[in-house]
Amino acid sequence: MAFNNPAFRNEAFTSQGAVAAAQDISAQQLDEIYNRPSAEPQGEVMTVENTIQKTVFSFAVLLVGAVVGWFTAEAVPFLWIGAGLVGFVLALVNIFKKEPSPALILAYSAVQGVFVGGISAFYNAAFDGVVLQAVIATFVVVGVTLALFASGKIRASKRATKIFLIAMIGYALFSVVNLFIMLFGGAGGNPWGLRGDFTIAGIPLGLILGVLVVILAAYSLVLDFDFIQKGARNKAPAKYGWTGAFGIMVTVIWLYLELLRMFAIARN
Numbered sequence: 602m603a604f605n606n607p608a609f610r611n612e613a614f615t616s617q618g619a620v621a622a623a624q625d626i627s628a629q630q631l632d633e634i635y636n637r638p639s640a641e642p643q644g645e646v647m648t649v650e651n652t653i654q655k656t657v658f659s660f661a662v663l664l665v666g667a668v669v670g671w672f673t674a675e676a677v678p679f680l681w682i683g684a685g686l687v688g689f690v691l692a693l694v695n696i697f698k699k700e701p702s703p704a705l706i707l708a709y710s711a712v713q714g715v716f717v718g719g720i721s722a723f724y725n726a727a728f729d730g731v732v733l734q735a736v737i738a739t740f741v742v743v744g745v746t747l748a749l750f751a752s753g754k755i756r757a758s759k760r761a762t763k764i765f766l767i768a769m770i771g772y773a774l775f776s777v778v779n780l781f782i783m784l785f786g787g788a789g790g791n792p793w794g795l796r797g798d799f800t801i802a803g804i805p806l807g808l809i810l811g812v813l814v815v816i817l818a819a820y821s822l823v824l825d826f827d828f829i830q831k832g833a834r835n836k837a838p839a840k841y842g843w844t845g846a847f848g849i850m851v852t853v854i855w856l857y858l859e860l861l862r863m864f865a866i867a868r869n
Contacts, residue, residue, distance in 0.1 A: 666714020674722035681719020811863030
Protein backbone atom coordinates (compact mmCIF):
# COMPACT_ATOMS: atom_id res chain seq x y z
CA MET A 602 0.00 0.00 0.00
CA ALA A 603 1.01 3.66 -0.33
CA PHE A 604 2.01 3.97 3.31
CA ASN A 605 4.73 1.33 2.85
CA ASN A 606 6.76 3.92 0.91
CA PRO A 607 10.14 4.57 2.61
CA ALA A 608 9.39 8.29 2.68
CA PHE A 609 6.69 7.61 5.26
CA ARG A 610 9.32 6.09 7.52
CA ASN A 611 11.53 9.12 7.85
CA GLU A 612 9.30 12.16 7.38
CA ALA A 613 8.47 12.56 11.07
CA PHE A 614 12.05 12.02 12.21
CA THR A 615 13.39 14.71 9.89
CA SER A 616 10.62 17.13 10.89
CA GLN A 617 11.06 16.72 14.63
CA GLY A 618 14.85 16.90 14.25
CA ALA A 619 14.46 20.25 12.52
CA VAL A 620 12.03 21.44 15.20
CA ALA A 621 14.34 20.46 18.09
CA ALA A 622 17.31 22.16 16.47
CA ALA A 623 15.25 25.22 15.56
CA GLN A 624 14.02 25.75 19.11
CA ASP A 625 17.51 25.32 20.54
CA ILE A 626 19.04 27.79 18.08
CA SER A 627 16.12 30.21 18.49
CA ALA A 628 16.76 30.32 22.23
CA GLN A 629 20.41 31.14 21.58
CA GLN A 630 19.47 33.82 19.07
CA LEU A 631 17.10 35.41 21.58
CA ASP A 632 19.85 35.53 24.21
CA GLU A 633 22.26 37.14 21.75
CA ILE A 634 19.73 39.72 20.57
CA TYR A 635 18.36 40.66 23.97
CA ASN A 636 21.71 40.75 25.78
CA ARG A 637 23.16 43.34 23.44
CA PRO A 638 23.65 46.85 24.87
CA SER A 639 20.52 48.92 24.51
CA ALA A 640 20.64 51.44 21.68
CA GLU A 641 18.31 53.32 19.44
CA PRO A 642 17.04 50.95 16.70
CA GLN A 643 18.52 51.58 13.30
CA GLY A 644 16.18 51.19 10.34
CA GLU A 645 13.03 49.10 10.33
CA VAL A 646 12.35 47.07 13.47
CA MET A 647 10.58 43.78 14.01
CA THR A 648 6.87 44.02 14.81
CA VAL A 649 4.13 41.47 15.27
CA GLU A 650 2.39 42.85 12.19
CA ASN A 651 5.31 42.59 9.77
CA THR A 652 6.15 39.14 11.13
CA ILE A 653 2.58 38.02 10.44
CA GLN A 654 2.93 39.32 6.88
CA LYS A 655 6.12 37.33 6.38
CA THR A 656 4.48 34.22 7.88
CA VAL A 657 1.41 34.49 5.66
CA PHE A 658 3.57 34.97 2.57
CA SER A 659 5.70 31.95 3.49
CA PHE A 660 2.63 29.77 3.90
CA ALA A 661 1.22 31.05 0.59
CA VAL A 662 4.40 29.84 -1.13
CA LEU A 663 4.12 26.54 0.73
CA LEU A 664 0.51 26.16 -0.44
CA VAL A 665 1.52 26.66 -4.08
CA GLY A 666 4.17 23.97 -3.67
CA ALA A 667 1.63 21.68 -2.00
CA VAL A 668 -0.71 21.96 -4.98
CA VAL A 669 2.16 20.96 -7.29
CA GLY A 670 3.09 18.04 -5.03
CA TRP A 671 -0.52 16.84 -4.74
CA PHE A 672 -1.19 16.72 -8.48
CA THR A 673 2.18 15.20 -9.42
CA ALA A 674 2.41 12.70 -6.55
CA GLU A 675 1.27 9.65 -8.50
CA ALA A 676 2.90 10.49 -11.83
CA VAL A 677 6.23 11.75 -10.45
CA PRO A 678 6.65 10.29 -6.93
CA PHE A 679 10.37 11.05 -6.85
CA LEU A 680 9.57 14.76 -7.09
CA TRP A 681 7.98 15.04 -3.65
CA ILE A 682 10.37 12.50 -2.08
CA GLY A 683 13.33 14.50 -3.37
CA ALA A 684 11.65 17.73 -2.24
CA GLY A 685 11.41 16.29 1.28
CA LEU A 686 15.16 15.64 1.38
CA VAL A 687 15.98 19.07 -0.06
CA GLY A 688 13.56 20.65 2.41
CA PHE A 689 15.32 18.98 5.34
CA VAL A 690 18.70 20.26 4.14
CA LEU A 691 17.32 23.79 3.69
CA ALA A 692 15.77 23.61 7.17
CA LEU A 693 19.18 22.85 8.69
CA VAL A 694 20.81 25.61 6.63
CA ASN A 695 18.23 28.15 7.81
CA ILE A 696 18.45 26.97 11.42
CA PHE A 697 22.22 27.26 11.70
CA LYS A 698 22.55 30.41 9.61
CA LYS A 699 23.55 33.38 11.78
CA GLU A 700 21.42 35.84 9.81
CA PRO A 701 17.96 34.95 8.44
CA SER A 702 17.77 34.72 4.66
CA PRO A 703 14.32 35.44 3.15
CA ALA A 704 15.32 33.72 -0.11
CA LEU A 705 16.36 30.50 1.65
CA ILE A 706 13.29 30.53 3.89
CA LEU A 707 10.98 30.94 0.89
CA ALA A 708 12.90 28.21 -0.96
CA TYR A 709 12.29 25.96 2.05
CA SER A 710 8.59 26.86 1.92
CA ALA A 711 8.36 25.94 -1.76
CA VAL A 712 10.12 22.57 -1.65
CA GLN A 713 8.56 21.57 1.66
CA GLY A 714 5.19 22.44 0.16
CA VAL A 715 5.84 19.97 -2.67
CA PHE A 716 6.72 17.31 -0.10
CA VAL A 717 3.68 17.98 2.08
CA GLY A 718 1.37 17.94 -0.96
CA GLY A 719 2.86 14.71 -2.30
CA ILE A 720 2.79 12.77 0.95
CA SER A 721 -0.73 14.05 1.65
CA ALA A 722 -1.89 12.67 -1.69
CA PHE A 723 -0.44 9.24 -0.87
CA TYR A 724 -2.00 9.21 2.59
CA ASN A 725 -5.34 10.24 1.14
CA ALA A 726 -5.17 7.46 -1.43
CA ALA A 727 -4.66 4.91 1.34
CA PHE A 728 -7.02 6.48 3.89
CA ASP A 729 -9.69 8.55 2.19
CA GLY A 730 -10.48 11.76 4.06
CA VAL A 731 -7.53 11.57 6.46
CA VAL A 732 -5.94 14.71 5.00
CA LEU A 733 -9.01 16.83 5.75
CA GLN A 734 -9.03 15.51 9.31
CA ALA A 735 -5.36 16.40 9.78
CA VAL A 736 -5.82 19.87 8.28
CA ILE A 737 -8.77 20.65 10.57
CA ALA A 738 -6.94 19.29 13.62
CA THR A 739 -3.86 21.38 12.78
CA PHE A 740 -5.93 24.57 12.56
CA VAL A 741 -7.61 23.74 15.86
CA VAL A 742 -4.32 23.13 17.70
CA VAL A 743 -2.71 26.28 16.27
CA GLY A 744 -5.81 28.38 16.96
CA VAL A 745 -6.26 27.18 20.55
CA THR A 746 -2.55 27.59 21.32
CA LEU A 747 -2.52 31.12 19.89
CA ALA A 748 -5.66 32.06 21.83
CA LEU A 749 -4.22 30.75 25.10
CA PHE A 750 -0.92 32.53 24.50
CA ALA A 751 -2.62 35.82 23.58
CA SER A 752 -4.74 35.64 26.74
CA GLY A 753 -1.64 35.04 28.87
CA LYS A 754 -2.82 31.62 30.11
CA ILE A 755 0.27 29.84 28.78
CA ARG A 756 3.81 31.17 28.62
CA ALA A 757 7.26 29.80 27.84
CA SER A 758 9.51 29.15 30.84
CA LYS A 759 13.08 27.93 31.23
CA ARG A 760 12.00 24.80 33.09
CA ALA A 761 9.28 23.90 30.58
CA THR A 762 11.67 24.53 27.70
CA LYS A 763 14.26 22.19 29.21
CA ILE A 764 11.61 19.48 29.59
CA PHE A 765 10.50 20.13 26.02
CA LEU A 766 14.02 19.74 24.61
CA ILE A 767 14.61 16.54 26.62
CA ALA A 768 11.31 15.10 25.37
CA MET A 769 12.19 16.06 21.79
CA ILE A 770 15.56 14.35 22.01
CA GLY A 771 13.93 11.23 23.46
CA TYR A 772 11.30 11.18 20.73
CA ALA A 773 13.93 11.68 18.04
CA LEU A 774 15.93 8.72 19.39
CA PHE A 775 12.79 6.59 19.45
CA SER A 776 12.11 7.55 15.82
CA VAL A 777 15.62 6.50 14.78
CA VAL A 778 15.24 3.13 16.53
CA ASN A 779 11.79 2.67 15.03
CA LEU A 780 13.12 3.51 11.56
CA PHE A 781 15.80 0.81 11.80
CA ILE A 782 13.23 -1.70 13.08
CA MET A 783 11.01 -1.02 10.06
CA LEU A 784 13.90 -1.11 7.60
CA PHE A 785 15.11 -4.48 8.83
CA GLY A 786 11.69 -6.05 9.32
CA GLY A 787 11.70 -6.18 13.10
CA ALA A 788 8.06 -5.17 13.54
CA GLY A 789 6.40 -8.11 11.86
CA GLY A 790 5.89 -6.17 8.65
CA ASN A 791 3.81 -3.49 10.37
CA PRO A 792 4.16 -0.32 8.24
CA TRP A 793 4.26 1.85 11.38
CA GLY A 794 6.90 -0.19 13.21
CA LEU A 795 6.56 -0.09 16.98
CA ARG A 796 3.95 2.63 16.64
CA GLY A 797 1.48 0.12 15.20
CA ASP A 798 2.89 -3.19 16.43
CA PHE A 799 3.14 -2.35 20.14
CA THR A 800 -0.02 -1.61 22.12
CA ILE A 801 -0.80 -0.37 25.63
CA ALA A 802 -4.21 -1.45 26.97
CA GLY A 803 -5.16 -2.25 23.39
CA ILE A 804 -4.21 1.22 22.15
CA PRO A 805 -1.46 1.41 19.49
CA LEU A 806 1.69 3.13 20.73
CA GLY A 807 1.47 5.47 17.75
CA LEU A 808 -1.75 7.01 19.05
CA ILE A 809 -0.36 7.51 22.55
CA LEU A 810 2.80 9.08 21.13
CA GLY A 811 0.63 11.15 18.80
CA VAL A 812 -1.03 12.85 21.77
CA LEU A 813 2.39 13.54 23.31
CA VAL A 814 3.66 14.99 20.04
CA VAL A 815 0.65 17.30 19.74
CA ILE A 816 1.47 18.65 23.21
CA LEU A 817 5.14 19.09 22.22
CA ALA A 818 4.16 20.84 19.00
CA ALA A 819 1.79 23.14 20.89
CA TYR A 820 4.60 24.15 23.25
CA SER A 821 6.89 24.62 20.26
CA LEU A 822 4.33 27.10 18.94
CA VAL A 823 4.39 28.86 22.31
CA LEU A 824 8.17 29.26 21.92
CA ASP A 825 7.66 30.62 18.40
CA PHE A 826 5.05 33.13 19.59
CA ASP A 827 7.26 34.08 22.53
CA PHE A 828 10.20 34.72 20.17
CA ILE A 829 8.05 37.06 18.05
CA GLN A 830 6.57 38.87 21.05
CA LYS A 831 9.95 39.49 22.68
CA GLY A 832 11.55 40.46 19.38
CA ALA A 833 8.85 43.09 18.77
CA ARG A 834 9.02 44.33 22.37
CA ASN A 835 12.82 44.71 22.25
CA LYS A 836 12.76 46.31 18.79
CA ALA A 837 14.93 43.65 17.16
CA PRO A 838 15.88 44.26 13.50
CA ALA A 839 13.02 43.57 11.11
CA LYS A 840 14.92 40.73 9.46
CA TYR A 841 14.29 38.56 12.53
CA GLY A 842 10.62 38.53 11.57
CA TRP A 843 11.70 35.96 8.97
CA THR A 844 13.16 33.86 11.79
CA GLY A 845 9.80 33.95 13.56
CA ALA A 846 7.96 33.06 10.35
CA PHE A 847 10.32 30.17 9.68
CA GLY A 848 9.92 28.82 13.22
CA ILE A 849 6.13 28.81 12.97
CA MET A 850 6.26 27.15 9.55
CA VAL A 851 8.56 24.34 10.71
CA THR A 852 6.38 23.67 13.75
CA VAL A 853 3.07 23.70 11.86
CA ILE A 854 4.41 21.36 9.15
CA TRP A 855 5.69 18.96 11.82
CA LEU A 856 2.36 19.10 13.67
CA TYR A 857 0.41 18.41 10.47
CA LEU A 858 2.57 15.43 9.47
CA GLU A 859 2.30 13.90 12.94
CA LEU A 860 -1.49 14.35 12.99
CA LEU A 861 -1.70 12.86 9.51
CA ARG A 862 0.12 9.72 10.65
CA MET A 863 -1.82 9.53 13.90
CA PHE A 864 -5.17 9.57 12.10
CA ALA A 865 -3.87 7.01 9.58
CA ILE A 866 -2.85 4.66 12.43
CA ALA A 867 -6.28 5.09 13.98
CA ARG A 868 -7.90 4.17 10.64
CA ASN A 869 -5.58 1.20 10.17
